Amino acid sequence: xxxxxxVLAALLDEELSGYQLAKAFDLGxxxxxxxxxxxxxxxxxxxxxxxxxxxxxxxxxxxxxKRLFRVTADGLAALERFAAESAKPSFIRDDLLVKIQAAxxxxxxxxxxxxxxxxxxxxxxxxxxxGLLRQMRGDRDEAEFLRHGERIGPYLTCLRGLAFERExxxxxxxxxxxxxxxxxxxxxxxxxxxxxxxxSPARSRP
Amino acid sequence: xxxxxxVLAALLDEELSGYQLAKAFDLGxxxxxxxxxxxxxxxxxxxxxxxxxxxxxxxxxxxxxKRLFRVTADGLAALERFAAESAKPSFIRDDLLVKIQAAxxxxxxxxxxxxxxxxxxxxxxxxxxxGLLRQMRGDRDEAEFLRHGERIGPYLTCLRGLAFERExxxxxxxxxxxxxxxxxxxxxxxxxxxxxxxxSPARSRP
DNA sequence: TCTGACTACTCACTTTCTTGAGTATCATGC
DNA sequence: GCATGATACTCAAGAAAGTGAGTAGTCAGA
Numbered sequence: 001x002x003x004x005x006x007v008l009a010a011l012l013d014e015e016l017s018g019y020q021l022a023k024a025f026d027l028g029x030x031x032x033x034x035x036x037x038x039x040x041x042x043x044x045x046x047x048x049x050x051x052x053x054x055x056x057x058x059x060x061x062x063x064x065x066k067r068l069f070r071v072t073a074d075g076l077a078a079l080e081r082f083a084a085e086s087a088k089p090s091f092i093r094d095d096l097l098v099k100i101q102a103a104x105x106x107x108x109x110x111x112x113x114x115x116x117x118x119x120x121x122x123x124x125x126x127x128x129x130x131g132l133l134r135q136m137r138g139d140r141d142e143a144e145f146l147r148h149g150e151r152i153g154p155y156l157t158c159l160r161g162l163a164f165e166r167e168x169x170x171x172x173x174x175x176x177x178x179x180x181x182x183x184x185x186x187x188x189x190x191x192x193x194x195x196x197x198x199x200s201p202a203r204s205r206p
Numbered sequence: 207x208x209x210x211x212x213v214l215a216a217l218l219d220e221e222l223s224g225y226q227l228a229k230a231f232d233l234g235x236x237x238x239x240x241x242x243x244x245x246x247x248x249x250x251x252x253x254x255x256x257x258x259x260x261x262x263x264x265x266x267x268x269x270x271x272k273r274l275f276r277v278t279a280d281g282l283a284a285l286e287r288f289a290a291e292s293a294k295p296s297f298i299r300d301d302l303l304v305k306i307q308a309a310x311x312x313x314x315x316x317x318x319x320x321x322x323x324x325x326x327x328x329x330x331x332x333x334x335x336x337g338l339l340r341q342m343r344g345d346r347d348e349a350e351f352l353r354h355g356e357r358i359g360p361y362l363t364c365l366r367g368l369a370f371e372r373e374x375x376x377x378x379x380x381x382x383x384x385x386x387x388x389x390x391x392x393x394x395x396x397x398x399x400x401x402x403x404x405x406s407p408a409r410s411r412p
Numbered sequence: 413t414c415t416g417a418c419t420a421c422t423c424a425c426t427t428t429c430t431t432g433a434g435t436a437t438c439a440t441g442c
Numbered sequence: 443g444c445a446t447g448a449t450a451c452t453c454a455a456g457a458a459a460g461t462g463a464g465t466a467g468t469c470a471g472a
Contacts, residue, residue: 006307031298034298099288102214244459248422
């Protein structure tokens with residue numbers, strides 16, 4: 001039971017439907033919590049049953065009706081209790097890192113391709129977060145906004161996400177370069193007049 | 207089924223027992239994959255049944271016997287197939303970020319305490335990773351090691367972990383400072399001569 | 413000699429997550 | 443006029459992950 005707190009936190013500043021919440025989890029919230037739409041609907045139902053959020057039906061004619069949820073006083077109290085507990089270390093699972101861990105036993109080209117994919121992804125995230133941050137702080141400069149702005153929680157978490165993706169991008173780039181350089185390592189000293197095929201340390205398997 | 211690949215990757219360079227593997231998952235591997243001992247034992251059993259790892263009994267007299275596992279050719283092939291798939295975006299879940307997301311609605315002192323805890327934790331990790339990296343590269347300097355060292359996979363993932371924890375530490379420090387500064391915001395400086403008690407942005411609740 | 417910590421695992425149970433499919437309406441473009 | 447994609451959800455089944463308790467011997471220190 002931890003998704004629930006992420007949902008409560010995401011719902012604090014605006015009333016959202018399950019669908020909108022799912023969108024939010026695809027954008028900003030995804031930096032520190034990942035969940036599929038189905039989980040969110042399930043969790044919202046549970047939270048409503050326990051009185052931590054309250055939903056209200058909104059009838060629409062151009063689209064299907066929806067239910068908007070807001071956090072109740074009990075919900076806020078639950079978040080407060082949660083904040084008082086000392087936080088668990090952040091929980092990461094990364095396929096890509098698993099692959100790179102095995103780098104010495106796998107084909108370098110394949111890994112370089114994976115690193116390039118991730119680098120592009122990180123770049124897109126960086127753009128996205130940059131935009132979100134600009135939007136949140138409006139015309140103020142960052143220091144001023146952080147000193148006197150009204151809603152800095154989402155801004156701070158977004159800053160963390162941005163830093164994370166920047167590190168990601170840089171690490172991907174650097175790692176790919178290293179793997180690339182090692183493929184040509186057997187022949188020369190000054191970098192690379194590219195070799196034809198075999199006999200490299202990071203082998204391309206038979 | 208994803209833990210299995212993390213296990214295979216961790217087992218590539220050395221033969222380990224379930225117990226030792228659990229230790230490894232508490233140190234380096236924990237950066238990109240987290241798992242409890244029970245899960246590892248379960249996974250090892252499954253992997254052995256499928257022939258992706260091979261175990262052998264080692265009789266000890268001073269301690270309980272143990273089973274050491276190594277990756278088989280099939281296991282390596284499975285890893286290769288895994289590496290060929292494009293990696294999912296990294297999966298993060300962080301309690302602390304959830305709490306900070308809700309910062310505008312929670313007690314600032316509580317959050318500052320959480321940030322301080324995490325900062326200390328990150329600091330410890332930084333030390334740990336620094337040590338692991340030194341150990342892996344021995345007396346070589348980093349660039350040289352990355353160019354010609356034999357086992358750079360674990361080194362690269364450890365570098366990622368180090369960068370992550372550094373960012374973590376810096377972000378915690380900065381965020382705590384910001385939250386701290388805002389508590390005193392009603393009194394001083396250029397903008398804002400506002401009110402005495404109520405209506406401060408980061409309120410300490412009743 | 414008793415306590416607690418370390419090595420080395422196992423079993424059973426529950427919760428959570430993921431996958432896949434399905435429903436229904438409206439707007440847009442080709 | 444038909445496919446598509448967006449809005450807005452629901453349900454069911456299965457895989458994966460997490461929790462709690464238990465076993466059993468060794469060693470070091472109080």
